[in-house]
Amino acid sequence: MVAVGYNDGSIVERTSLSTVEPELLVPQIADYLRSTQNSLGPIEALGVGAFGPMVVDRNAINYGSLLQTNKPGWSDFDLASALRSAIGLSPNIVTDVAAAGIAEATLGALSGTELGIYLTVGTGIGGAIICQGKPLPALLHLEIGHIALQRQSADAAPSTCRFHPNCAEGLAAGPAIMARFGQSLSHFPPGSAEHGLIADYLGQLCAKLVLTLSPQRIVLGGGVGKTPGLIAAAHGEMLHHLGGYTPEAVASDQFICAPNLGQDTGIVGSLCLAEPGRPAPAFVIRGA
Ligand SMILES: [Zn+2]
The missing domain is CATH 3.30.420.40 (ATPase, nucleotide binding domain)
Structure with a gap:
């Protein structure tokens, strides 16, 4: 799922892409985001909820890299660098579960905690x-x-x-x-x-x-x-x-x-990872 919206969790546009090998998927994400900029204006921040295992330590040299996984082509893939090269923005990456948790904390069952x-x-x-x-x-x-x-x-x-x-x-x-x-x-x-x-x-x-x-x-x-x-x-x-x-x-x-947020938890949480008030693409990469 890829969406463009705001960091309050509101979705403006979205599409669904299959989780193919990353060398194919990252250009598809970049193409989709470029296509939305014509109508929505420039995108200024990038939030990502991705499956693991993944390095989420922001100080690590391999922040945003996958570790060994049985998903074809994703082992050791440097997702953060690939997105930065293709889209021109440094992503804020968390796991898909963490993105769902952020969404529930912002708009759902964990709000107020x-x-x-x-x-x-x-x-x-x-x-x-x-x-x-x-x-x-x-x-x-x-x-x-x-x-x-x-x-x-x-x-x-x-x-x-x-x-x-x-x-x-x-x-x-x-x-x-x-x-x-x-x-x-x-x-x-x-x-x-x-x-x-x-x-x-x-x-x-x-x-x-x-x-x-x-x-x-x-x-x-x-x-x-x-x-x-x-x-x-x-x-x-x-x-x-x-x-x-x-x-x-x-x-x-x-x-x-x-x-509270049903199927949208991952994508809403990814949007919430973007800078305050700015349009932001967000996406969730699932292992399906
Ligand atoms: Zn176990």
Whole structure:
């Protein structure tokens, strides 16, 4: 998705481009942006939400570069330099999850929070810690999904993470659910054992984040996150794992909530990364 708009998150024009190899995609992005300048005027800033793994340390010499990835052609690609050469602007790059978190902090479910967490549970588990509207400075992008959990004793399903036997992503993301149950979680009713298992794992993850960071709210998005009843069940399990060590705000049934901005979170967050008040292109590169 590529869009031109303002850093308040408002979109003026948008288009959708397939995530092909970067040598093909970057010129397509530049061509689209040039085509909009005739009607919209010059573009002055560039915000990007991209898949990882990626270097997000702004002081690193390889800031904005991808690391090893299984997406063809993207391993070690210097996205920041390629965009600077093609478009003539230095991009502000964060992960797609962080862009979604920024959008929710600006216009959605995390607005009004000093510190909030955006979690996405889908084909993997990703997360962003948003402090005063911005992702916390970091070396690499966060790997919240790879935090180890306490596996339920009756759960013998193999982890779907190739790195870890008991991490959140390997136990509770979409592929783990499909491998364990043969179908998505939405095929099972709220209150079922299947819901209970996944809610327990997500509740453990949220409890660890509460104890470490004390966020004012956690947004739980992604395809698995949309399962009816799962957010409430995960909240209940989180409180169980906190064992009574729970401020009133954390006990609120709104403490874990769904995203407000739907499909637009990534692109809105990318626009918010641009300089104040100026037209800015923004785009999100997904791994699809
Ligand atoms: Zn893992």
